[in-house]
Amino acid sequence: MNPSGAAAASADRYTLYGAPGTGATPVHAALTLIGAQVDVVNVAPWKRKHDRDKLAALNAMQQVPVLVLPSGERMTESAAILVWLADHYPEAGLSPQPGDPGRAQYLRWMSFVSSAIYALYWIRDEPSRLSEDEHAQAEIRDRTAERIATCWQIMDAQMPRGTRYLLGDELGVLDLYVTVVSRWQPRRLRFYREAPRMAEVVRRVDAEPRLTDCWAARFPFTGDWEG
Ligand SMILES: N[C@@H](CCC(=O)N[C@@H](CS)C(=O)NCC(=O)O)C(=O)O
Structure with a gap:
């Protein structure tokens, strides 16, 4: 990432809804590589009615991840969120950009x-x-x-x-x-x-060393994690 890109990204603040190990985890990892700030709200809708109720106002599907962008706009759908982030921060090099043969x-x-x-x-x-x-x-x-x-x-x-x-x-x-x-x-x-x-x-x-802390916090390699 070039230094001006890193500075621009670090000024951006996101709110990410989703418990560890969910589809919020790759989103958190992408935001980590981008260098943006993330406030996490640990909701587990499959476990708790309270969390489903909380999510209903943000995502009618009552699912995570939900990402609130710095503009206040809300996104759901993990693939769309990841594609959007990679496009929005091309300097992070997280995807082939429009026009790239890949x-x-x-x-x-x-x-x-x-x-x-x-x-x-x-x-x-x-x-x-x-x-x-x-x-x-x-x-x-x-x-x-x-x-x-x-x-x-x-x-x-x-x-x-x-x-x-x-x-x-x-x-x-x-x-x-x-x-x-x-x-x-x-x-x-x-x-x-x-x-x-x-x-x-x-x-x-x-x-990946840049993700060590993110994995530890958001999807630790503990117990019989490989199955
Ligand atoms: N299509 C959605 C699927 C999201 C999804 O299934 N999230 C799970 C957690 S990993 C969830 O919230 N499950 C609760 C439910 O479906 O009731 C996406 O890609 O973001």
């Missing part, structure tokens, strides 16, 4: 992670949303785990080879997104098997 594939995979994988957690995290039957719920958990694994395989097979990160040699928002979403069920050990190319990348992002 832009189409970047947008394609950002959308893929959101729509093909992340969206399944609305069902996986609470299978009773689709069925009251406990056997059916177990089946839903198994089948969504398989579907997520297949999606990672499909994505892995199409990632370029020989680059440090998913789309090149610069760490970008797609890397942050995959690094966090790959930690959700069925978790990392399965992900490493299904997506060996992306496994190398997420391990590199886990170990």
Whole structure:
């Protein structure tokens, strides 16, 4: 990042709604790399009615992340937030910018992670949303785990080879997104098997020194975190 870009970013203050380990985590990681200020509001809507009520005024879907921009405008949808941040701070080098030959594939995979994988957690995290039957719920958990694994395989097979990160040699928002979403069920050990190319990348992002404090605060590597 160039020094004038860093100074501009550090004057910007965001409010980020979302508990540790949620889709707010890649957003926090992006804001950390950008150098912007972040006030965090730890809401866990799947756990507490109080948090759902609090979120309802900000996001009718009662989901996190919600990001309040310095202008006061509110954004939801993790992929859109990450794309917007990377576009808004081009000096941070977090995405191929409009006009870059890598832009189409970047947008394609950002959308893929959101729509093909992340969206399944609305069902996986609470299978009773689709069925009251406990056997059916177990089946839903198994089948969504398989579907997520297949999606990672499909994505892995199409990632370029020989680059440090998913789309090149610069760490970008797609890397942050995959690094966090790959930690959700069925978790990392399965992900490493299904997506060996992306496994190398997420391990590199886990170990990124600029993100050490962010990971420790927002998604610590503790217990049997890999699964
Ligand atoms: N499409 C949304 C999905 C957000 C989402 O599912 N967030 C989860 C936490 S990681 C949540 O708030 N779940 C509560 C619920 O869906 O009731 C996005 O990409 O931001």
